[in-house]
Amino acid sequence: MIELKNLDVQFKTDHKEIHAVRDVTIQIDNGDIFGIVGYSGAGKSTLVRTINLLQRPTNGSVRVGDKQLLDLNPKELRQARKKIGMIFQHFNLMNARTVSGNVLYALRSSKLSAEEKHKKVAELLDLVGLADKHDVYPSQLSGGQKQRVGIARSLANDPEVLLCDEATSALDPKTTLSILELLKNLNEKLNLTIVIITHEMEVIKEICNKVAVMEDGSVVEQGDVVSIFTEPQNALTQEFINTATHIDQALAKLAKHPTLLNLNREDTIARLSFVGESTNEPLISSLYSKFTVSTNILYGNIEILHDTPIGNLIVVLSGNPTQIKQATQFLESQQVHVQELEHVQTNEKAKVVPLNREYVV
Numbered sequence: 001m002i003e004l005k006n007l008d009v010q011f012k013t014d015h016k017e018i019h020a021v022r023d024v025t026i027q028i029d030n031g032d033i034f035g036i037v038g039y040s041g042a043g044k045s046t047l048v049r050t051i052n053l054l055q056r057p058t059n060g061s062v063r064v065g066d067k068q069l070l071d072l073n074p075k076e077l078r079q080a081r082k083k084i085g086m087i088f089q090h091f092n093l094m095n096a097r098t099v100s101g102n103v104l105y106a107l108r109s110s111k112l113s114a115e116e117k118h119k120k121v122a123e124l125l126d127l128v129g130l131a132d133k134h135d136v137y138p139s140q141l142s143g144g145q146k147q148r149v150g151i152a153r154s155l156a157n158d159p160e161v162l163l164c165d166e167a168t169s170a171l172d173p174k175t176t177l178s179i180l181e182l183l184k185n186l187n188e189k190l191n192l193t194i195v196i197i198t199h200e201m202e203v204i205k206e207i208c209n210k211v212a213v214m215e216d217g218s219v220v221e222q223g224d225v226v227s228i229f230t231e232p233q234n235a236l237t238q239e240f241i242n243t244a245t246h247i248d249q250a251l252a253k254l255a256k257h258p259t260l261l262n263l264n265r266e267d268t269i270a271r272l273s274f275v276g277e278s279t280n281e282p283l284i285s286s287l288y289s290k291f292t293v294s295t296n297i298l299y300g301n302i303e304i305l306h307d308t309p310i311g312n313l314i315v316v317l318s319g320n321p322t323q324i325k326q327a328t329q330f331l332e333s334q335q336v337h338v339q340e341l342e343h344v345q346t347n348e349k350a351k352v353v354p355l356n357r358e359y360v361v
């Protein structure tokens with residue numbers, strides 16, 4: 001288990017002080033794939049670098065397993081760091097060494113015999129799918145293959161934790177998926193705890209079970225991925241999710257939808273979000289049979305997150321206002337979250353935005 005408690009990191013430069021991490025408390029359980037998402041400069045790398053004390057916090061404590069890292073002497077810290085692997089956006093491979101040379105280098109202070117080390121390197125390269133690339137130099141590898149070498153190297157000392165700082169940001173979407181799949185396999189096979197930094201909620205959606213959202217040094221929201229995706233509390237979280245689920249694109253496109261340009265005054269535009277069971281209910285048709293409210297679906301999307309379907313519909317509800325109100329109350333009672341939207345026209349630009357301006361879209 002990793003426990004970061006009340007962490008602060010402040011940098012003092014010549015003219016100013018930067019508070020890169022502000023009072024962050026996070027608990028990461030064994031076997032978690034914990035995502036940290038935020039825009040550039042949010043403090044993600046600084047925060048994650050405190051987990052192996054590459055960055056010492058100005059305040060707070062860092063516990064990894066049963067060790068308070070700030071209490072360790074240099075030798076103990078070196079030992080503790082071996083149990084924490086790390087991979088990077090630009091792979092950081094040594095170009096003058098072969099693939100196996102790169103992995104072998106990570107074993108330089110290991111107590112294994114030369115023969116055991118070679119065996120270990122072969123096993124690791126096999127594990128990451130590079131069994132046929134031992135003697136190749138990094139320059140002859142694709143980005144995805146280079147990251148696989150990075151992963152093999154990070155696993156050389158049998159870490160319990162793997163820190164990934166934008167590990168897929170330099171890769172195309174297909175390669176990204178294959179690397180994420182590899183990480184997921186390693187998580188399951190080796191019970192490896194993984195911490196992933198990313199600026200893409202898509203990455204979180206793909207493999208993480210927990211997520212923390214960072215803004216300006218602080219964690220503004222954290223929790224398990226399914227609840228964060230279904231009930232985000234923070235505007236920034238909502239923004240990341242809208243991008244990952246393509247709702248933002250849908251809303252932008254819908255702004256020009258003929259239905260929305262010709263709405264009756266009593267029509268209501270709404271976003272319906274639901275989890276699991278609700279998706280199986282013939283809810284839409286019951287809105288008509290129960291309340292004579294008709295539903296025009298303008299956009300629909302279902303994501304499967306850890307076997308849980310999460311749905312989003314953008315609809316226009318038409319009918320008598322009282323009945324529309326009853327219909328939305330009924331939906332809420334069926335665990336369908338209803339968010340009213342409005343169509344606004346400003347400076348020639350049409351937008352669909354939340355009515356209550358609870359979220360920035």
Ligand SMILES: Nc1ncnc2c1ncn2[C@@H]1O[C@H](COP(=O)(O)OP(=O)(O)OP(=O)(O)O)[C@@H](O)[C@H]1O
Binds near residue numbers: 011038040046
């Ligand atoms: N060694 C340093 N000295 C001074 N300021 C720093 C240092 N490292 C980071 N910062 C500052 O701390 C803030 C957080 O930086 P950090 O690299 O942690 O952000 P990030 O979320 O990882 O961003 P990105 O997505 O661009 O990698 C930024 O304002 C950055 O300029």
Ligand SMILES: [Mg+2]
Binds near residue numbers: 044045046165
């Ligand atoms: Mg960073």
